[in-house]
Amino acid sequence: MKIGVSGASGQLGKAIVAEIATRDVSVKLIGISRTPGSLPSGVENRLGDYDHPETLTAAYAGLDRLVIIPSADLRPGIRAVQNIAAIDAAIAAGVKHIVFVSVVGTRKQEEPALGAPFWVGEQHLINTAPAWTIVRMSFYAEAFALEVQMSAAAGVLTGLSENRVAYVSRDDLAGAVAGVLTGEGHIGAIYSATGPKSLTGAERAAAATKFIGKPFGFVVLTEAQLRGGLLQAGLPANVVNATASIQADFAAGAFDIVTGDVERLSGRAPKSLEDVLNALSGAEG
Numbered sequence: 576m577k578i579g580v581s582g583a584s585g586q587l588g589k590a591i592v593a594e595i596a597t598r599d600v601s602v603k604l605i606g607i608s609r610t611p612g613s614l615p616s617g618v619e620n621r622l623g624d625y626d627h628p629e630t631l632t633a634a635y636a637g638l639d640r641l642v643i644i645p646s647a648d649l650r651p652g653i654r655a656v657q658n659i660a661a662i663d664a665a666i667a668a669g670v671k672h673i674v675f676v677s678v679v680g681t682r683k684q685e686e687p688a689l690g691a692p693f694w695v696g697e698q699h700l701i702n703t704a705p706a707w708t709i710v711r712m713s714f715y716a717e718a719f720a721l722e723v724q725m726s727a728a729a730g731v732l733t734g735l736s737e738n739r740v741a742y743v744s745r746d747d748l749a750g751a752v753a754g755v756l757t758g759e760g761h762i763g764a765i766y767s768a769t770g771p772k773s774l775t776g777a778e779r780a781a782a783a784t785k786f787i788g789k790p791f792g793f794v795v796l797t798e799a800q801l802r803g804g805l806l807q808a809g810l811p812a813n814v815v816n817a818t819a820s821i822q823a824d825f826a827a828g829a830f831d832i833v834t835g836d837v838e839r840l841s842g843r844a845p846k847s848l849e850d851v852l853n854a855l856s857g858a859e860g
């Protein structure tokens with residue numbers, strides 16, 4: 576069986592490739608990105624650029640299964656076009672089963688909301704692909720660790736309301752996607768890869784305190800205050816928009832979902848936020 580990973584050079588893509596390689600399944604792995612050559616030996620590299628759809632049909636040729644990892648391009652409107660191009664190319668190439676990585680809480684949203692391209696991708700996949708699976712990701716625990724490190728001087732985590740988020744480790748998401756790609760019985764399913772617990776702002780601040788070793792608080796801001804602070808810190812407009820959009824989704828409860836899908840698909844229980852932070856502390860300490 577030939578399995579393709581589109582976005583294989585990225586952090587999630589590499590983790591999916593590593594997960595599949597550890598499984599006792601006979602597969603040929605094909606890694607696709609704009610930078611072929613960056614993957615471990617044993618993985619065939621192909622050039623495929625979401626912005627140049629003509630490269631994608633050849634990149635996806637002959638694959639039995641393919642996971643499409645959307646790019647991390649934050650420019651409004653770009654990722655929706657990329658997602659459609661990738662899905663169209665996979666169908667044109669005759670890929671038998673297309674897996675799309677999306678985001679929990681995906682619903683109809685308009686640009687520049689960060690969830691808009693995932694909604695467009697999901698709908699296009701469902702309406703056009705002969706056989707598909709969607710794996711929705713919660714917010715990465717590793718991304719939370721970065722947020723904490725960047726907020727260490729102020730010792731404050733912010734939100735647009737009190738809210739809960741069920742952070743997932745990127746490796747657990749990768750394990751879930753690998754389970755779909757190497758398993759059977761997942762066609763037409765939408766899974767949500769989440770951590771084991773949904774944490775309040777106060778619980779996140781407590782985890783941050785333990786991680787960094789200095790007191791953290793959780794503070795509710797208005798969107799104008801949040802945007803103003805980020806702009807003042809010198810962040811570019813698309814990062815400010817992305818952060819505000821994620822915080823609006825948190826406030827709407829979009830990431831307040833806990834499922835058993837990571838364990839069901841990967842065969843192991845998902846790590847808690849604290850587990851991930853402890854492992855990062857150990858690695859850095």
Ligand SMILES: NC(=O)c1ccc[n+]([C@@H]2O[C@H](COP(=O)([O-])OP(=O)(O)OC[C@H]3O[C@@H](n4cnc5c(N)ncnc54)[C@H](OP(=O)(O)O)[C@@H]3O)[C@@H](O)[C@H]2O)c1
Nearest residue numbers: 582583584585586587608609610624625645646647714715
């Ligand atoms: N849930 C969360 O908390 C969270 C946080 C961060 C990101 N994400 C999302 O998670 C997904 C993967 O994240 P990641 O951490 O693995 O990101 P990443 O390390 O930036 O990887 C992105 C991948 O997309 C590829 N890519 C970018 N532009 C491309 C293009 N035009 N054509 C083809 N491939 C392209 C990159 O390959 P080349 O550059 O080599 O072509 C790379 O393999 C993205 O959808 C991102 O938005 C989620």
